[in-house]
Amino acid sequence: MSSLNPAAAGPLVGAPAADNYLTHSRGFWSWAATLDHKRIGVMYLAGIFTMFLVGGLFAVLLRSVLLTPDAAAGGVKTIVDANMYNRFFTLHGAVMVFIVIIPGIPAALGNFVLPLMLGAKDVAFPRLNLCSFYLWLIGTAMALASLYWGGVDTGWTFYTPYSTKVGSSGAFGGVVPVVAGAFVLGFSSIFTGLNFIVTIHKLRPPGMTWFRMPLFLWGTYATAVIQVLATPVLGITLLLLLAERLLGIGFFDSELGGDPVLFQHFFWFYSHPAVYIMILPAMGVMSELISVFSHKHIFGYKFIAFSSVAIAILGFLVWGHHMFTSGQSELLGVIFSAITFSIAIPSAVKMFNWLTTLYKGSIDFKAPMCYALSFMWIFGIGGLTGLFLGMMGLDQHLHDTYFVVAHFHYVMAGTIFVFFGAIHYWWPKMTGRMYDEGAAVLASLLMFIGFNMTFFIQFLMGTRGMPRRYYAYRPEFQFHHIVSTMGSYVMLAAVLLLIYVLIKSLRSGRPAPANPWGAGSMEWQCASPPPHDNFKTPPPVVDAYDYESLEWDERVGGYVHRGRRGGPAATH
Amino acid sequence: MTQMADAVHPTSHAAVPHGDAHAHGHHPNLEHHFDSLTQQFDAGKLGMWLFLATEVLLFGGLFCAYAIFRRNHPEVFMYAHQFLDTTWGAINTVVLLVSSFTMAWAVTASQRGQRHLTSILLALTFLGGVGFMVIKAVEYSHKFHDGLMWGVHYDPAKHEHGHGHNGAHGAAATAAHGAADHAAPADHGTAGAAATAAPAASTHPEATTSVHAPETSGQPAATGAEAADLPPERAPLEPSQVALAPAGPAGLHTGGHDLHGPRPDNVHWFFGVYFTMTGLHGLHVLAGMAVIGWLFVRSVRGDFSADYFTPVDLGGLYWHLVDLIWIFLFPLLYLIH
Numbered sequence: 001m002s003s004l005n006p007a008a009a010g011p012l013v014g015a016p017a018a019d020n021y022l023t024h025s026r027g028f029w030s031w032a033a034t035l036d037h038k039r040i041g042v043m044y045l046a047g048i049f050t051m052f053l054v055g056g057l058f059a060v061l062l063r064s065v066l067l068t069p070d071a072a073a074g075g076v077k078t079i080v081d082a083n084m085y086n087r088f089f090t091l092h093g094a095v096m097v098f099i100v101i102i103p104g105i106p107a108a109l110g111n112f113v114l115p116l117m118l119g120a121k122d123v124a125f126p127r128l129n130l131c132s133f134y135l136w137l138i139g140t141a142m143a144l145a146s147l148y149w150g151g152v153d154t155g156w157t158f159y160t161p162y163s164t165k166v167g168s169s170g171a172f173g174g175v176v177p178v179v180a181g182a183f184v185l186g187f188s189s190i191f192t193g194l195n196f197i198v199t200i201h202k203l204r205p206p207g208m209t210w211f212r213m214p215l216f217l218w219g220t221y222a223t224a225v226i227q228v229l230a231t232p233v234l235g236i237t238l239l240l241l242l243a244e245r246l247l248g249i250g251f252f253d254s255e256l257g258g259d260p261v262l263f264q265h266f267f268w269f270y271s272h273p274a275v276y277i278m279i280l281p282a283m284g285v286m287s288e289l290i291s292v293f294s295h296k297h298i299f300g301y302k303f304i305a306f307s308s309v310a311i312a313i314l315g316f317l318v319w320g321h322h323m324f325t326s327g328q329s330e331l332l333g334v335i336f337s338a339i340t341f342s343i344a345i346p347s348a349v350k351m352f353n354w355l356t357t358l359y360k361g362s363i364d365f366k367a368p369m370c371y372a373l374s375f376m377w378i379f380g381i382g383g384l385t386g387l388f389l390g391m392m393g394l395d396q397h398l399h400d401t402y403f404v405v406a407h408f409h410y411v412m413a414g415t416i417f418v419f420f421g422a423i424h425y426w427w428p429k430m431t432g433r434m435y436d437e438g439a440a441v442l443a444s445l446l447m448f449i450g451f452n453m454t455f456f457i458q459f460l461m462g463t464r465g466m467p468r469r470y471y472a473y474r475p476e477f478q479f480h481h482i483v484s485t486m487g488s489y490v491m492l493a494a495v496l497l498l499i500y501v502l503i504k505s506l507r508s509g510r511p512a513p514a515n516p517w518g519a520g521s522m523e524w525q526c527a528s529p530p531p532h533d534n535f536k537t538p539p540p541v542v543d544a545y546d547y548e549s550l551e552w553d554e555r556v557g558g559y560v561h562r563g564r565r566g567g568p569a570a571t572h
Numbered sequence: 573m574t575q576m577a578d579a580v581h582p583t584s585h586a587a588v589p590h591g592d593a594h595a596h597g598h599h600p601n602l603e604h605h606f607d608s609l610t611q612q613f614d615a616g617k618l619g620m621w622l623f624l625a626t627e628v629l630l631f632g633g634l635f636c637a638y639a640i641f642r643r644n645h646p647e648v649f650m651y652a653h654q655f656l657d658t659t660w661g662a663i664n665t666v667v668l669l670v671s672s673f674t675m676a677w678a679v680t681a682s683q684r685g686q687r688h689l690t691s692i693l694l695a696l697t698f699l700g701g702v703g704f705m706v707i708k709a710v711e712y713s714h715k716f717h718d719g720l721m722w723g724v725h726y727d728p729a730k731h732e733h734g735h736g737h738n739g740a741h742g743a744a745a746t747a748a749h750g751a752a753d754h755a756a757p758a759d760h761g762t763a764g765a766a767a768t769a770a771p772a773a774s775t776h777p778e779a780t781t782s783v784h785a786p787e788t789s790g791q792p793a794a795t796g797a798e799a800a801d802l803p804p805e806r807a808p809l810e811p812s813q814v815a816l817a818p819a820g821p822a823g824l825h826t827g828g829h830d831l832h833g834p835r836p837d838n839v840h841w842f843f844g845v846y847f848t849m850t851g852l853h854g855l856h857v858l859a860g861m862a863v864i865g866w867l868f869v870r871s872v873r874g875d876f877s878a879d880y881f882t883p884v885d886l887g888g889l890y891w892h893l894v895d896l897i898w899i900f901l902f903p904l905l906y907l908i909h
């Protein structure tokens with residue numbers, strides 16, 4: 001992977017490409033103890049992708065179980081029994097939320113790209129950054145260790161009293177390691193957010209003003225603010241949950257006069273903002289992809305930037321929409337409902353700005369763009385169905401049905417599309433290799449088809465009354481379930497194809513030029529892969545969305561700045 | 573914060589152009605990705621402030637829980653706080669305030685490059701932490717001993733009868749209980765039924781131990797809370813206690829503090845809140861002590877100088893936050909009216 005591309009070193013980047021961040025030092029410890037944000041990003045990416053496969057495996061198993069209604073209704077359940085099913089969906093949810101999506105874009109790609117985009121040498125606190133990564137590893141290990149204690153069957157929301165009373169094996173159960181693991185993962189997330197905020201505030205080189213920052217940085221900045229402000233509340237909630245289960249503290253235990261709904265408030269106070277931790281960085285990536293692959297300046301830069309901030313703020317005020325059926329007062333419900341609606345506005349602002357950017361652009365259907373366009377469709381549906389759920393009356397009917405399952409997959413799993421798009425987009429930068437475009441586009445199409453097959457029909461099931469988290473169901477839903485499961489197999493095929501594409505690229509991909517896409521932001525101005533120090537002297541700050549000054553240079557197979565053609569292109 | 577950061581930012585760059593620091597001789601404490609010590613210091617400081625914000629929010633959850641429980645059930649708090657020892661609480665407040673002072677002084681000393689003074693002050697601050705934890709441990713052990721614990725472990729059977737639990741009992745019965753509670757340790761768990769075994773009190777081996785005597789002897793204004801806090805077997809047998817009766821406030825008066833009437837339900841909440849808040853705070857004190865210990869080692873080693881004192885400064889901020897949280901906890905838990 002690292003004895004790379006003599007060709008890329010050719011006319012474009014001159015000699016230094018031989019010494020890039022991958023070849024800079026060797027051996028296990030040069031990675032395990034690295035302080036280089038790029039290596040940390042790559043390690044995160046490898047870890048998170050692996051965990052995505054683990055979570056995905058659980059998902060495919062779940063879907064397979066649901067092929068038949070249940071034994072009594074004439075179906076035969078062969079794979080697992082009902083209890084095991086509960087553990088599967090819990091672990092699927094917990095892994096995907098806490099281990100994959102939350103750190104996904106910020107910690108893996110953000111770590112790699114953020115300092116480069118900013119023109120900085122590293123994040124503000126490299127040691128803390130490495131510490132975040134190890135916390136992620138430890139938290140992940142703890143979550144998986146729960147399997148050893150019999151797994152967890154509470155759902156990823158850990159609602160009390162399930163999580164405090166019921167347990168697969170005694171007082172300890174699998175709940176304790178998972179909850180403790182989520183606590184540790186929370187701190188990993190806090191430290192990443194803290195690092196990014198300080199980096200953006202303090203490490204911007206001269207000339208990089210707030211409004212010259214690429215929108216991905218605005219997205220990660222808004223995300224980081226939520227990570228820092230919301231995650232501690234999750235931390236204390238999980239600590240109280242542990243205290244409840246292990247020490248019997250009684251806060252959430254109605255037998256002791258406590259209040260289980262208090263747990264729900266605490267939990268959603270974090271977990272609703274957390275959905276924006278998942279989606280804001282994805283929206284940031286979207287702004288880059290849409291603009292770059294339309295070869296057109298992003299439309300409404302400031303609107304997009306501020307809508308990220310608006311979402312971050314409003315996101316703190318809507319948690320009660322998860323509790324319309326939990327006995328919260330009607331007045332509170334109305335207020336939460338109203339704020340929930342208003343959050344659709346900044347979300348829509350982004351959608352319309354992307355649309356307008358596409359308008360009359362010269363659209364290039366490269367794989368990252370295919371993922372980005374898929375996301376627009378998917379997020380459109382996900383966001384609009386959120387409005388259905390935000391209506392107090394309608395939610396009485398839809399709450400805890402497959403409609404909710406479909407909604408949050410359209411939004412949360414939608415971010416996975418952006419994650420994949422981002423991986424393809426920055427892949428040449430990270431590895432110094434191009435990937436097979438045709439196969440990658442095919443994978444993205446398959447993914448899109450599979451996704452909609454799997455989840456769209458769940459809206460129908462939900463409105464007709466199929467409750468979520470059920471192992472057995474009435475036979476009239478079998479058709480829906482079969483379609484949904486088939487869709488998940490299509491997605492599985494797409495993921496396998498994607499893995500094939502990436503591995504093939506590592507093995508035999510064409511060496512990547514510094515700027516294969518014609519993008520304007522700074523990370524494309526240093527070599528692919530970047531040198532250890534990123535920039536010896538930072539390149540001049542230009543408008544990241546100005547594509548006029550870039551032109552295709554056949555000799556390097558990439559874009560170069562007009563006028564710098566043939567010369568030593570803008571590298572570090 | 574943001575404003576400030578912005579204001580600082582351009583100047584620090586203007587002063588030292590990017591990548592230029594190396595040319596001026598590399599300060600050993602300047603990390604490679606910063607341009608100047610100022611930039612590095614600013615970054616560290618902003619980072620620390622953000623971290624403190626997360627700590628505030630971590631405790632914020634608990635303060636929320638406190639507010640909810642207290643609003644819904646003020647009587648639990650009115651009743652139960654009396655079992656906390658205000659004297660120890662106040663002493664601990666002073667201990668932490670003094671340690672905050674020595675910490676602030678240590679920061680100033682390190683800015684001035686006074687190495688020895690810095691080390692001494694750090695050591696004093698550390699000792700303040702030790703003192704706080706020791707006192708906390710004493711308080712905790714009393715609570716454990718009295719069964720004044722949280723949730724399922726709340727079991728003050730031997731305790732409550734002598735101190736204010738007089739709702740359903742007649743005066744005589746209460747008086748008997750008052751005596752009986754001194755016997756309770758002997759027949760733990762059956763206090764009610766064993767009320768008639770009252771005379772055992774005076775023969776209890778731990779009836780008055782000298783260990784506990786100083787606590788109240790030096791405090792003429794000992795409050796009812798303190799008296800109530802004493803486990804029965806070490807409370808001096810006072811007439812006022814034996815006379816506890818529902819009849820009137822006069823009878824409830826102990827040591828200048830009214831013990832409130834019937835024990836409300838769910839008193840354990842208060843102790844749940846008390847132990848989680850002070851427990852989490854205690855963990856933070858320990859963490860702060862670890863930081864200060866590490867600063868002390870570095871200070872003795874001579875790592876700090878007038879142009880590099882960032883760690884002392886940041887460690888100081890953390891310690892002040894830990895103090896500040898206690899400043900909130902003390903009145904919220906000990907001084908309820």
Ligand code: HEM
Nearest residue numbers: 275278279321322344383386387389390399400408411412
């Ligand atoms: C247009 C913006 C959105 C609106 C109006 C909205 C509204 C809602 C409402 C009202 C619910 C509660 C449904 C119920 O439990 O009965 C809900 C659930 C959920 N939403 Fe959203 N949502 C929006 C965006 C998002 C985004 C961006 C994500 C994630 C990236 C997300 C993830 C979730 C999840 C995970 C749940 C289900 C939680 C659970 O019970 O397990 N939502 N949404």
Ligand SMILES: [Cu+2]
Nearest residue numbers: 272319321322
């Ligand atoms: Cu929500």
